[in-house]
Amino acid sequence: MEKKFENIRENYTRHDDCPVRNVLDRIGDKWSILVLMVLGEGEVMRFKDLNAAIGDISQKMLTVTLRSLETDGLIARKAYPEIPPRVEYRLTDLGLSLLPHIKNLTAWALTNFDTIEQSRKAFQS
Structure with a gap:
């Protein structure tokens, strides 16, 4: 392998140690980015409001997505000792720091979606 590619290979082949793979694996599922975007629209949201x-x-x-995001420190959960129980979610500072990058990715996807769809259709033909 060429010398200029050694660092690239070294950075991305250690699956368990790769921060990029690790983080993208956690937020790159079907729902996490959407949940973060919705929470980014409001300051605090209840479970039923997020669901709606x-x-x-x-x-x-x-529930699974919220727990995963909470585990990673991207959202905070606050439960109130009331009947019926009330639980609220908000972005943490870490989650807020990710939001501009998600918005950039979202803008890119919206700008390029038609081109991507055309490419997919041409590929299938």
Whole structure:
């Protein structure tokens, strides 16, 4: 392998140690970025409001996604000792620091979606 590619190979081939793979694996699923974007629109949201805003996510999948994002420190969960229970979610400072990058990616996707769709159709033909 050429010398100029050694650093690239070294940075990306250690699967367990690769920060890029690790982080993208966690936020690159079907729902995480959408949840982060929705939370970025409001300061604090309750579970039912998140579920309604996203629409087609199941309660179970929303719960799993929220736990994953909370585990990574991207969102904070606050439960109030009330009956019925009230739980609120908000972005942490870490989550807020990710939001501009997600918005850039979203803008890129919206700008280029038609071209990507055309390419997919041409590839399938």
